[in-house]
Amino acid sequence: MDGTIAQEIVQSSSNKMPVIFITANHDVAFAVQVMLAGAVDVLPLMPTEAELFDAVNNAFSLDGKQQGKTAATTQFAERFNTLTQRERQIMTAVVKGSLNKQVAYALGLSVITIKMHRGSAMRKMGATTFADLVKIAGVLGLLDSQDDAVFEDSADIAA
Known part of the structure; x- marks a missing residue:
């Protein structure tokens, strides 16, 4: 052969x-x-x-x-599959560079609520720092996907 x-x-x-x-x-x-x-x-x-x-x-x-x-x-x-839809949405947006207040504005939620979901996602994913969460997202291919929009229109967001 x-x-x-x-x-x-x-x-x-x-x-x-x-x-x-x-x-x-x-x-x-x-x-x-x-x-x-x-x-x-x-x-x-x-x-x-x-x-x-x-x-x-x-x-x-x-x-x-x-x-x-x-x-x-x-x-x-497997850990990502345990996240709620909202936690996935917020995790994906923030690891791609959106600020908490941008995500909050786009979703019609408070910044506190975004931080709560982000923290919950970090715990479930086993990330102790935001940098860990970004690394995990990279391994999962979330940084490459175009599925969820990055909320960038900060001109419409009150400071």
Whole structure:
């Protein structure tokens, strides 16, 4: 079986594991191709013990980090699902840069109510600081989404 086909099979499975290519082909274009496809290393056909050890150690390290990220994302998603719709709405708006008073004005609520929902969302998400909440939102992809508007029209908001 061609190594690139084996790599495609491994990468398409739900249990993605790191791939190290050992090949007689020392073509840079080939190495770039397989690395872009997800290989963590490309070694010569007869690697030294040190090269092989380093490559496997690096692959395990990268795999552990990826599994940790996946577990964290799953945990944060489960926590996010426990939020009320209002808590989700407010969390999304504030992590995208809206001020409490902007969100309050846009939703027709008091700033105190916004702070209460924001605090509740932070507790449920396990965030001890606002920076933690922003990091969690980044992991969840909330900062990338265009679903909820950022309330920016501060000209209409009384200071």
